[in-house]
Amino acid sequence: MEHMQIASDNYVAFTFFIGTMAMMAASVFFFFELSNTSPQWRTSILVSGLITFIAAVHYYYMRGYNLENGASPTFFRYVDWLLTVPLMCVEFYLITKKAGATTNLLWKLIFASVVMLVTGYFGETIYSDQSVFWGVVSGLAYFYIVYLVWYGDVAKLATASSPAVAQATKTLGWFVLVGWAIYPLGYIVGTPGGLFGIPASDLGIGGLNMDIIYNIGDAVNKIGFGLVIYTLSRKD
Numbered sequence: 001m002e003h004m005q006i007a008s009d010n011y012v013a014f015t016f017f018i019g020t021m022a023m024m025a026a027s028v029f030f031f032f033e034l035s036n037t038s039p040q041w042r043t044s045i046l047v048s049g050l051i052t053f054i055a056a057v058h059y060y061y062m063r064g065y066n067l068e069n070g071a072s073p074t075f076f077r078y079v080d081w082l083l084t085v086p087l088m089c090v091e092f093y094l095i096t097k098k099a100g101a102t103t104n105l106l107w108k109l110i111f112a113s114v115v116m117l118v119t120g121y122f123g124e125t126i127y128s129d130q131s132v133f134w135g136v137v138s139g140l141a142y143f144y145i146v147y148l149v150w151y152g153d154v155a156k157l158a159t160a161s162s163p164a165v166a167q168a169t170k171t172l173g174w175f176v177l178v179g180w181a182i183y184p185l186g187y188i189v190g191t192p193g194g195l196f197g198i199p200a201s202d203l204g205i206g207g208l209n210m211d212i213i214y215n216i217g218d219a220v221n222k223i224g225f226g227l228v229i230y231t232l233s234r235k236d
């Protein structure tokens, strides 16, 4: 078997490599901290570790795929997201459960996230000639999640919770609003439709790379989410 090496100017492959390492390190951290965590927060920390662990396994695979083929590992990217984003919804449910979160709310969040991801996948792959349409549908599902977290049931439950839970939900809300907005940028750069029909090159961002943007987004959001939960578990 040929030994593949990352060229020093291959920033895409490099971010896949760093992403793998970061997700592995974060998983080890969350799993080891489990025994130092009070029982009421253990499930939340476990889920944080599962999110980064699932990502670590996918990143290990995507890193090799990208290095060998020089292509975007779109399918496994979306498999990863389909597993990890619903688990992030579970985090919202778990921290607001004491204040009365229902499984109905959990399913609303999960359903919206699946719609957001499946339609995004359509726009990037089989229907890429209609990437604007699918991007907009995906965006609507995304804004519904933002709504639930900032003004809907999640926000209401958070205000009725302890100050630490309210604070953590606010911070996670910023992750969803700003951190998750990194992904549509990657989509605009990586799909022919660009932003509502304006190609990325016309927007002056044609030089950006979709995978680098997605890799940054994943590191910020998956590890960041986990650290917010970790901080909460130490405060409350």
Ligand SMILES: *C/C=C(C)/C=C/C=C(C)/C=C/C1=C(C)CCCC1(C)C
Residues within 6 Å of the ligand: 081, 084, 085, 116, 117, 119, 120, 121, 134, 135, 136, 138, 139, 142, 180, 181, 183, 184, 187, 218, 221, 222
């Ligand atoms: C760990 C992975 C995370 C948090 C992934 C989040 C992904 C998104 C918020 C993706 C959103 C998209 C849009 C809002 C429109 C264009 C298509 C997507 C799927 C990139």
